[in-house]
Amino acid sequence: MKIIKAKIKLYKGKNKRKTPFITGYRPLFQFLEGMKTSGQIRLLDQEFLLPGNEAVVEIYFLNTKYLGGIS
Template identity: 60%
Template sequence: MVKIRAHIKLYEKGRETPFSNGYRPLFNFIEEMKTSGRIDLIDREQFCPGEEGEVEIVFLNKGYLGSDFDIGKMFLFGEGSEPLGEGTVKEIL
């Protein structure tokens, strides 16, 4: 299991409703490969479209995060084929 702190941005277009603690989108760290992760909110009850902020994300398998997974790594996340947001790894916990 891998837990990170990340800065994310939820795009204004795409998702129409906010998400709350425990949201489980699919993440892209490796092109053409998605992995599930759980977002835990740090300083808010919900994360609304258009907002940016720090969150913690838990992944079950480091193998799907790529061989270059490290601080500064950028990623996309979403629920289908179109990304709903993007982020950057700030800390590996």
């Protein structure tokens, strides 16, 4: 398992996310065409992330095949 810390923005608007999420959200991440993996997001500085807002998060990747040299 790999853990990275990142600042993310949850976009809002037409064809974008319309609902917030909480710690434990497990989206599918796509790095390149055909390279997808699941990860779990942990919000570090707030209870939930609303569309249009930014947050500092930790992302836990179980499958590290597409993460390259991240250690």
